[in-house]
Amino acid sequence: MMILRLALAAVISAYAAAQPASTSSSLVTYIFGDSLTEVGNNNYLQYSLARADFPYYGIDFSGGKTTGRFTNGRTIGDIISTKLGIPSPPPYLSLSQNDDAYLSGINYASGGAGILNETGIYFIQRLTFDDQINCFKKTKEVIRAKIGDRAASKHVNDAMYFIGLGSNDYVNNFLQPFMADGQQYTHDEFVELLSSTLHNQLTTIYKLGARKGLR
Template identity: 40%
Template sequence: MALLMFFAITFTPMLHGAPRVTACVPAIYVFGDSLADVGNNNHLEVAEINKANFPHNGVDFPDRVSTGRFSNGYNGIDFIAKKLGFERSPPPYLSLTNVTQMLIGVNFASGGSGVLDTTGPGTITFSAQIAYFRNVSRALAEQMGDELAKTRLSESLFLISTANNDMFAYYYATGAKNTTSNDHFISSLVDKFENHLQSLYQLGGRRFWIAGAGKIGCIPFLRSRSTSGGCVEELNEMARRFNEVAMPRLNQLSLQLEGMKYSYTNYYDSKMALKMTPGALRFKELTSACCGGGKYNGASQCTLNASYCSNRDEHYFWDWFHPTQAAYKLVAQVAYNGTKGISTP
């Protein structure tokens, strides 16, 4: 299902203090990891690998600001927000100072986090992100009343991008060589993910967009550590299995929970996405990062001392883990348009 098919009418906020926008939804609530983080980790004491509030990150953002996005500019959440009619994506939760800032939504995502509480020590776990959202929902109810807040949340869009870091952590802990153990882990991971979705539903969420797992074994970081420069197929297989298990679970969940609607974008077949999406052919470099160091520019982090490419719009990867602004834009386009064979249902 395309995101645009969720919404038949536009929404113009009429609340006192609300930003004057005409959008498809009243608000966007974002949960997940570094692919969705817009600055929450700036406020945390976490390892530098889980921060991006320093150059060269943001080199293509307005005024070249390093906002905490793991990108040379905007990320996918920004582009989805713009496509839905917002001037900007919602602010990071840890930067909020008043309730008015919550009216177009809130971003709870934290780089390095995962579905499991054990993933990404020091980051905002998915459980903690949901707890923060509970605070926001209470604040909205206090400001506008229970019924109006309930309606607002039911019409809002919940964006979720997570699980990649859980699979990375599992791979580095076990080597992911045993298929039976891998399948058990993926099943338990989807169980926990499903529990989180149910929690968000109980707190008022009804409309969900979920980013599926891509070929995480092919990021520059892993290629740089391979003698052949190839992908880590054990991780790719885990990502494929995650999508395979998650999609029917979500369908079943939507049948059980009244009013739940969802769109799941399966980014695993990235080549299909590139072939089927207008403008995607401009990517001339699909393996090496634009910014970093060493083999494939994936051996070290993109920092002020690292070199970075001039043809950033032709690179799919910005740094050793994350896409460029141009690639994020493609990701948003695929999600919004509901590219056949990639987005379900």
């Protein structure tokens, strides 16, 4: 999964470098993932044990304050946004339904999230990938209410999607001796479970209008 993430970052960087300067400012990104791309969603979950709202998280980020990022500085999503020449999208849970940020990109990533809903369950609260997809579905509904159905469909079709997760399904699930999946499945069976689940999730995002993305 880490190799996949690095490959995605390299390809996106190449994509960004190839874009005309006049189009980069209008690019919209929607980011799904885990702690490697979270920008603060878990700070809005009252009982989450996966939080990065204390020192020294964020000390090397602009402003030097904690932002909910699980790093001292920028996440891979921040770096990609910089490469694309656009602001890093805000966390979904920080927005009100009237917020214009719905039209300029959103970050749904949540520390502890995985492909499977049971992954990271001992963090009590986090946005699983299914939760994030539901948040994106609600996002499209808000956009449709703002600009109409046809324009909303074009908006999500033209946006770029970054999806980076899967390591938690091992680190915080399969490899933990007290988690059921590690006892119930062989490694090959678990890989098949992840693959089939992810296939269905990506199909759902596609049906919601996502067309440009790296998976």
